[in-house]
Amino acid sequence: MKFDVIGDVHGCYDELHALFTDLGYERKNGIPYHPDKRTPVFLGDITDRGPKSIKTIDFVYRIVMEEKVGRYVPGNHCNKLYRYFLGNNVQISHGLETTVAEFQALSKDRQAQVKKQFVELYEQADLYESIPEVNAIVAHAGIREDLIGRKDKETAVFVLYGDITGKSHDDGRPERRDWAQDYHGDRWIIYGHTPVKEARRINQTINIDTGCVFGNKLTAFRLPEETLTAVPSQQPYITEKFKYFE
Structure with missing residues (x-):
């Protein structure tokens, strides 16, 4: 089997379509199918900040839930949107406000449909995806080797938010340990x-969030080939969003 793991889309719907084209997918009734039967895998954060989060939800839902030709794991933004749809008290900030604005502009019937789609998509998803056919694990913010196989709270926090210390940088970004430097497993960790x-490839890990929503590009990692395909972003470039590892 062959897989295309797709980085954080964040509502960049047009770029996602362009990426599928560059990856060689063909459309049937609007759904991408690859002639080599490749499987797309979304590694979370499909919404927020970008211009077309609702269309992205529709698209990913059809691929994963209706046609069953793709896979999806949740990210931290997915988790927050899920809690919003459940009626929990969450802060409408850090990108969620863009998705909520789109959502609130819909008719009541359409809102009910989108909410149902996303809740179903989120609830059927595993916290992280093991793909033994290509010796890989897809986890939104990564996963330590000792956490593989676990689904407890510690693992969930790591997978959704990374190896956070509980402290913050001066600019408000959460402080994170560079866990990939200490990963020595033989399975790919794609995050x-x-x-x-x-x-960013370190040991047998690769970070493919190349900041499409911040004006850089949308990237896919292909397995078993271990190759990258990317398309340029159509969003304004924001320099300060790319300083974490620089």
Whole structure:
């Protein structure tokens, strides 16, 4: 089997379509199918900050839930949107406000449909995806080797938010340990969450969040080939969003 793991989309719907084209997918009734039967895998944060989060939800839902030709794991933004849809008291900030604005502009019937789609998508997803056919694990913010196989709270926090210390940088960014430096497993760990200018490969890990929503590019990592495909972003470039590992 062959897989295309897609980095953080964040509502960049047009770029996602362009990426599927560059990856060689063909459309049937609007759904991408690859002639080589490749499987797309979304590594979380499909919404927020970008211009078309609702269309992205529709698209990913159809691929994963209706046609069952793709896979999805949640990210921290997905978790927050899920809690919003459940009626929990969450802060409408840090990008969620863009998705909520789109959502609130819809008719009541359409709102009910989108909410149902996203809740179903989120609830059926595993916290992280094991793909033994290509010796890989897809986890939104990564995963330590000792956490693989676990689904407890510690693992969930790591997978959704990274190896956070509980402290913050001066600019408000959460302080994170660079866990990939200490990973020595033989399975690929494919993740995103922290935007980087270029896909960052350390040991047998690769960060493919190349900050499409911040004006850089949208990237996919292909397995078993271990190759990268990327398309340029159509969003304004924001330099300060790419400083974490620089």
